[in-house]
Amino acid sequence: MFSKQTYRTRRAHLVNSVRSGLVLFPGHQSSPINFGANAYPFRQDSTFLYYGGPSSPGRAVVVDCDANEAWLCGSEPEPDEALWSGPAPTLEAGADAGAFDRLESLDALPDLLAAAQRAGRPIHFLPDYRADITLTLARLLSIPALRVQAGVSLKLIAAVVAQRAVKTDEEVAEIEVALGICRNIFQEIATAGLADQMPAAIVGRMAMVALSRDSRFAFAPIVTPHGDILHGGVAAEPLKTGDLLVVDVGVESPRGYAADITRTLPVGGRFDRRQRDIYEIVLKAQKTAIAALAPGVRFRDVHLDAAAVICQGLKEMGIMHGDIEEAVAEGAHALFFPHGLGHMLGLDAHDMEALGEDHVGYDDETRRSRQFGLASLRLGRRLESGNIVTVEPGIYFNRGLIERWRAAQRAAAFIDYGKLAAFEGFGGIRIEDDVLVTDTAARVLGPTIPKSVATVEASLL
Ligand SMILES: [Mn+2]
Missing domain, CATH: 3.90.230.10 (Creatinase/methionine aminopeptidase superfamily)
Structure with missing residues (x-):
C-alpha cells in the first residue's frame, strides 16, 4: 500500500480528466481453479489497485467526479469466515487505508447507480477481461451482460491510460x-x-x-x-x-x-x-x-x-x-x-x-x-x-x-x-x-x- 496521499492524488487527477459522472471500478472476485474452495492466488485488478489500493476480493470503487469523493463498496466479512481464514479487514479499515470518503454496501450500489443515471449522470467503466466481472457490471448497472462491452467509456479509457502511462x-x-x-x-x-x-x-x-x-x-x-x-x-x-x-x-x-x-x-x-x-x-x-x-x-x-x-x-x-x-x-x-x-x-x-x-x-x-x-x-x-x-x-x-x-x-x-x-x-x-x-x-x-x-x-x- 502506498500512502493515503498517493491514492487521493491519483483520484483527484482522474476527477480532473473525467470531470463528470461516476467512475465504477469493480474489483476481482476470488477465482476458483477446479472447485469453489480451491482458488487461484488472489490478484486484484490493476486499475483498482492503482486508484484504490489492495483490498479483499469482491469489492468495488466508485469515484464521484461531481462531488469529488471516492466510495469503497463491499460487505463486512462474515464472522464464520474468520474460523477458516482468520480475521478479515473490515470495510472501514480498507476505507481508511485507501483514504476513501464514503462506505457503501454492494447491495445498495445498483440503486445508487440507477439514481445517478436517472439524473443524467454518466457511469464510466472500463473494458473487462473476466466473465464474472462482466456479470458484476451487468448486475450493478441493471443491464444484460451482452450489453456491457458496448457501454465502456472511451473517455475513461483515455484518462486512465494517460495517467497510468506516466510513472511517478x-x-x-x-x-x-x-x-x-x-x-x-x-x-x-x-x-x-x-x-x-x-x-x-x-x-x-x-x-x-x-x-x-x-x-x-x-x-x-x-x-x-x-x-x-x-x-x-x-x-x-x-x-x-x-x-x-x-x-x-x-x-x-x-x-x-x-x-x-x-x-x-x-x-x-x-x-x-x-x-x-x-x-x-x-x-x-x-x-x-x-x-x-x-x-x-x-x-x-x-x-x-x-x-x-x-x-x-x-x-x-x-x-x-x-x-x-x-x-x-x-x-x-x-x-x-x-x-x-x-x-x-x-x-x-x-x-x-x-x-x-x-x-x-x-x-x-x-x-x-x-x-x-x-x-x-x-x-x-x-x-x-x-x-x-x-x-x-x-x-x-x-x-x-x-x-x-x-x-x-x-x-x-x-x-x-x-x-x-x-x-x-x-x-x-x-x-x-x-x-x-x-x-x-x-x-x-x-x-x-x-x-x-x-x-x-x-x-x-
Ligand atoms: Mn516483454
Whole structure:
C-alpha cells in the first residue's frame, strides 16, 4: 500500500480528466481453479489497485467526479469466515487505508447507480477481461451482460491510460524492487548450472527466489532452448550443452508492479562462434534502441532502428543482402524478428493491455501497421517522460516461418534462403531490459544483469 496521499492524488487527477459522472471500478472476485474452495492466488485488478489500493476480493470503487469523493463498496466479512481464514479487514479499515470518503454496501450500489443515471449522470467503466466481472457490471448497472462491452467509456479509457502511462518516482522504485528480484533469479539459475537440467527444475529455482521474497511471477515464465517458439513456455526436455536457453521472466513488487527481463544463456557456459555473432547483433540492436529513446520519439521508429541493425548484422553474416532501408521498409527483417520491440510496463507486464492495445500504444498520429512483424508492435506512439517500456529485440530461426516464406519467395531480394538450412535447430536469441524515459533520454532500470557475451559467460562459470 502506498500512502493515503498517493491514492487521493491519483483520484483527484482522474476527477480532473473525467470531470463528470461516476467512475465504477469493480474489483476481482476470488477465482476458483477446479472447485469453489480451491482458488487461484488472489490478484486484484490493476486499475483498482492503482486508484484504490489492495483490498479483499469482491469489492468495488466508485469515484464521484461531481462531488469529488471516492466510495469503497463491499460487505463486512462474515464472522464464520474468520474460523477458516482468520480475521478479515473490515470495510472501514480498507476505507481508511485507501483514504476513501464514503462506505457503501454492494447491495445498495445498483440503486445508487440507477439514481445517478436517472439524473443524467454518466457511469464510466472500463473494458473487462473476466466473465464474472462482466456479470458484476451487468448486475450493478441493471443491464444484460451482452450489453456491457458496448457501454465502456472511451473517455475513461483515455484518462486512465494517460495517467497510468506516466510513472511517478515511487512507481519507478517499485519496478526496481521487482528487477532486483529478477537479478537474484538470474544469479540463482546461473550458479546452479544449466547443462542436463530440466527447464522445469530451473523454473523451480526461479520460483524459490520469487516466493522467498514474498513475490510471484508477473506472467508465466518462458524457459526454453526453442526460443523461436515465441511464447513457448517451459520446454519439456533436458538442456544440452550447446543449446541457447531463452529465459523470459518477470516478478511483481510488493505493491504489484511488474518487471520483465529476458536473457539468452549458452548451456555449457560458452557461446559458439555463430551463436556469438547472432548474439552480438541482437545486443547491438538493443543498445541502439535504448540510446534512441527520448520524449517525443516514436517507439515505432525505434523499433525500425532495431530492425535496421538486425538487417545490417545479418547482411554482414551473408544471410541478408541488398539495401537495408528497403529491406526494413518491406519488412524482410520480420522473418528473423517477427515481434515488436517492446511494450509499456507497470502494474501489468503488458501495461494496461486489458484496456485495449491500440488505446495504449497508438493514437491519431501513429496508427498500427498491418505489415507482418510491425503489426505485432504493441507500442508505436511518441514517448513521454515517465513512460516505462521494455526493449526486447530478438533474432530467431523458426522453421515453419522460414519454410512458408521460402515457398512464397517472400522478400527474396533481401534474404539468402540457401543459408538458412544451416540454422535448423538454432532456436533464437532475445535480450530484454526495462527502461524509463527521462526528461532528456532514457535509463535502464534495476541492477545490472549480465548481458554482454563476456559477462554472461562469466556468470555461468
Ligand atoms: Mn516483454
